[in-house]
Amino acid sequence: MPFFYSIIDKIANFAKSMKKKFLTHCLLPLWALMLSLASCDSTGVGTEQGDYVVAIEVDSLKCDSVSLVVVEPAYNALRSLGHRRLKNGKASFKGQIDSPRIAMLKLNRASKPFYFILEPCTTSITIDRQRIIVWGGKVNHEYFSHVRRRGRLIALADSVRASYARSLADSTLTPGREAWLLMRNDRLHNSLQAMTLHLVKRTDVVGALYRDQYGADLDSAHYVQLLIKR
Structure with a gap:
């Protein structure tokens, strides 16, 4: 003993x-542990300088909407880029941005946000029960x-x-x-x-x-x- x-x-x-x-x-x-990622050119394919597209696909989760918020460093404040209802598990956000920003994606309004970097290019985010796949620009890839x-x-x-x-x-x-x-x-x-x-x-x-x-x-x-x- x-x-x-x-x-x-x-x-x-x-x-x-x-x-x-x-x-x-x-x-x-869990999202960070299961994260897979890839990278595209920072200017994006088929987009002009300053244009961003965030294409979201959600699979096998109880989610009917997504919202996107960015941090504006000049004002140290949050700015909403909108709220979207999912259609067949998909939604997208489009707009213009002059430089990369910290962004927060929320599934439904009350969920914990997923952080990534919004860049002036096309960023695709696929979410399921096991992982999040981010296909974005060079800054996202580095982070x-x-x-x-x-x-x-x-x-x-x-x-x-x-x-x-x-x-x-x-x-x-x-x-x-x-x-x-x-x-x-x-x-x-x-x-x-x-x-x-x-x-x-x-x-x-x-x-x-x-x-x-x-x-x-x-x-x-x-x-x-x-x-x-x-």
């Missing part, structure tokens, strides 16, 4: 040490590439935690393996923090959206670096 409780104590202590670093990062929205990289780092961190717990449970956690797992944990944490710090420091629309979504994930050591003037 003392040996059993020793294992439990080790798992508990390890979980506490990992919690601060990774727990907040493990709560990715969601960072989101996917973040997801991969978190998945690797979860794998390290699981390996540590399994090794404790089956008594195979040698000092060397424990040191390697803890080192791996620190490297993954530092990689995630360094990526987040780099992105939230950016002054473009990609940095603004990443800062809004994931800036709170910075630990105290990296947050201090954010406050240092560049």
Whole structure:
């Protein structure tokens, strides 16, 4: 029994040490985790400079309408681009925009918004129960590439935690393996923090959206670096 409780104590202590670093990062929205994306040219095919088209298709969800809102940086305010009823699961928004904007798409009026970047090109968004597929411009492609990289780092961190717990449970956690797992944990944490710090420091629309979504994930050591003037 003392040996059993020793294992439990080790798992508990390890979980506490990992919690601060990774727990907040493990709560990715399902849409972000399941996201697939592709990219078109930033000017769009068949559109003029400044014209945007957002084509939406919703499959297998209880949804009858969508609404689109953008953030106007000059006024630090939200601007509605309209509300559409779905017809055969499809809807579209068209208009003009002079530069990329943070955009929020809502299924029905009360749902949690899905964030993307509205660009002066055609953006297609397909939504089902498993994933969201975004086919948009280069700025969208860059932003969601960072989101996917973040997801991969978190998945690797979860794998390290699981390996540590399994090794404790089956008594195979040698000092060397424990040191390697803890080192791996620190490297993954530092990689995630360094990526987040780099992105939230950016002054473009990609940095603004990443800062809004994931800036709170910075630990105290990296947050201090954010406050240092560049």
